[in-house]
Amino acid sequence: EAGVTQFPSHSVIEKGQTVTLRCDPISGHDNLYWYRRVMGKEIKFLLHFVKESKQDESGMPNNRFLAERTGGTYSTLKVQPAELEDSGVYFCASSQDRGSRVGGYTFGSGTRLTVV
Amino acid sequence: KQEVTQIPAALSVPEGENLVLNCSFTDSAIYNLQWFRQDPGKGLTSLLLIQSSQREQTSGRLNASLDKSSGRSTLYIAASQPGDSATYLCAVLCSSNTGKLIFGQGTTLQVKP
Numbered sequence: 001e002a003g004v005t006q007f008p009s010h011s012v013i014e015k016g017q018t019v020t021l022r023c024d025p026i027s028g029h030d031n032l033y034w035y036r037r038v039m040g041k042e043i044k045f046l047l048h049f050v051k052e053s054k055q056d057e058s059g060m061p062n063n064r065f066l067a068e069r070t071g072g073t074y075s076t077l078k079v080q081p082a083e084l085e086d087s088g089v090y091f092c093a094s095s096q097d098r099g100s101r102v103g104g105y106t107f108g109s110g111t112r113l114t115v116v
Numbered sequence: 117k118q119e120v121t122q123i124p125a126a127l128s129v130p131e132g133e134n135l136v137l138n139c140s141f142t143d144s145a146i147y148n149l150q151w152f153r154q155d156p157g158k159g160l161t162s163l164l165l166i167q168s169s170q171r172e173q174t175s176g177r178l179n180a181s182l183d184k185s186s187g188r189s190t191l192y193i194a195a196s197q198p199g200d201s202a203t204y205l206c207a208v209l210c211s212s213n214t215g216k217l218i219f220g221q222g223t224t225l226q227v228k229p
Contacts, residue, residue, distance in 0.1 A: 004159065031215050042120070043205065043219040056214050091159065095215060105150075105217075107159035 002026065004108035006092050012114045018080040021111045025074070025094030029106075031055075032075050033095075034067060037110075038088035046090075049075060082115045089113070118143045122206050122220035129196055130228050137191040137223045139206030144184050147212050151180050151191050152205040154222070160205065164191070196227045 005024040013019050025032045034046040046065070047057040051072035060067070064083070069075040079086055089110040097104055119142045129135055139149070148167045152160040164173045164180040166189070172181040179192040193200060203224045207217040 033215055033217075035217075035219075042221040043207075043217075045216045045218070048215050056216060059216075093160075104165075105160075105162060105215075107152075107161075109157065109159045 004092055004094050004106050006090075006108035006111050008111060009109065010112045010114075012116060013082055015084055015115055016081045018078065019082055019113060021077045021079075021090055021092075021113070023075045023077070023092030023094075023108060025092070026106055029094035029096055030072070031095045031097070032069060033093045033105075034075070034077055035091040035093065036088050037091070038085070043091065046077075079113075082113075084115050087113055087115045118146075118208060118210055118218045120206060120208055120218050120220040122204075122223050124223060125221065126224045126226075128226040128228065131196060131198060133196050133227075134192070134194050135196055135225070137193070137204050137206075137225070139189040139191070139220055141187045141189075141208050141218075143210070144187050145210065146184065147209045149180075149182055149189050149206065149208050150217070151178075151189075152207060154203045154205060163204075193225075196225075198227045198229050201225055201227050 032049040035043050037043045045059040048055045049069045052069050066078045089112050091110045093105045093107045095104045121140045123138050150165045151163045154160050166173050166182040177194040182189045203222045205222045206220040
């Protein structure tokens with residue numbers, strides 16, 4: 001089966017610009033998650049979708065970040081306007097259940113965002 | 117607030133050595149704990165998952181233990197190989213109601229031929 005696909009793989013933008021990251025989960029996975037890792041820190045949870053609904057968005061850093069999941073399929077994460085501290089690697093993951101079994105999560109390769 | 121810590125941050129060993137990676141967490145009320153592997157430029161691959169009621173899990177040369185009461189887990193790698201070189205991440209799932217994982221910072225392992 002196809003894995004979780006993220007694009008772009010890399011993005012370099014200037015401070016103040018807008019960037020949209022996309023994630024295509026494994027077909028049939030109702031649960032979709034966004035995580036990010038900023039330089040030198042641990043991977044942190046951003047939000048969790050169940051189908052098209054936001055189940056938990058407690059990790060979203062501020063209102064410059066907007067996540068959507070159209071029709072319960074792919075998801076986008078928009079950063080507007082981008083700030084220097086938004087630089088990092090953004091990971092998407094999907095699962096059928098909620099992480100209760102090994103291999104339950106499938107992670108994408110991530111989008112490396114650099115804000116200059 | 118749950119916090120996960122991994123030590124050491126980096127480790128370099130000669131091929132063939134047995135090694136232990138450590139993970140600690142501050143709140144023992146977890147649902148499960150997972151160990152992941154990340155290769156450069158790649159996503160995370162799940163290696164082992166230990167449910168809160170379990171003490172250990174094994175897969176090939178990997179063995180993960182869990183001591184929930186003391187807030188600790190270890191990942192034991194036997195007879196290390198250069199192909200084991202990667203970053204190893206520990207993550208806890210605090211509740212089955214949410215898929216939110218709390219990660220440690222990871223241990224970057226280098227196995228020298």
